[in-house]
Structure formats: structure tokens, C-alpha cells
Amino acid sequence: MRDNLPVTNPPHVYKEMPNPTSEQIEDPTFLAIWNVIKSWDVNAPEYYFGYCGANGSHVMLIWNAIKEVK
Numbered sequence: 071m072r073d074n075l076p077v078t079n080p081p082h083v084y085k086e087m088p089n090p091t092s093e094q095i096e097d098p099t100f101l102a103i104w105n106v107i108k109s110w111d112v113n114a115p116e117y118y119f120g121y122c123g124a125n126g127s128h129v130m131l132i133w134n135a136i137k138e139v140k
Contacts, residue, residue: 087117087127088134095126099136103129 094100107124114131 082119084118085116087114088130090126090130094130094133100126100129100133103132107132 090100104124104126107128110124111121112124112128113121114128117127117131
């Protein structure tokens with residue numbers, strides 16, 4: 071006989087955010103992106119739940135997307 075307990079959803083597995091290297095942090099492209107988004111609150115639902123202040127990992131998501139189309 072099955073218990074009438076609520077069924078919970080399995081935990082959501084998020085992708086790991088990319089981290090910039092010390093060289094990338096000083097790159098002009100990184101700095102240009104950072105200067106635009108540093109005051110933004112952002113949401114990257116593949117990587118975490120909710121909004122947070124932009125950081126270097128968000129810059130890397132944008133940078134990596136740009137590199138894919140070049």
C-alpha cells in the first residue's frame with residue numbers, strides 16, 4: 071500500500087558558471103563588457119535561481135557567446 075505522502079521534485083541541477091582567469095580580467099573585451107553590466111541585476115536560469123548582481127562569471131557567459139559567433 072502506498073503512503074499518501076507528498077511527492078517532492080528532484081533537486082534541479084544547474085550548470086557551473088565560468089570563472090574568468092586573471093588574464094581575462096585585464097582584457098579590454100572583458101573590461102568593456104564589465105563596464106556595461108556591472109550595475110545590472112541579472113538572472114541566468116541555467117546556472118542558478120533568482121537574480122543577483124552581475125559579476126565576472128556573467129561577463130564570461132557573454133564573452134564566450136561572442137567568441138562562438140566570431
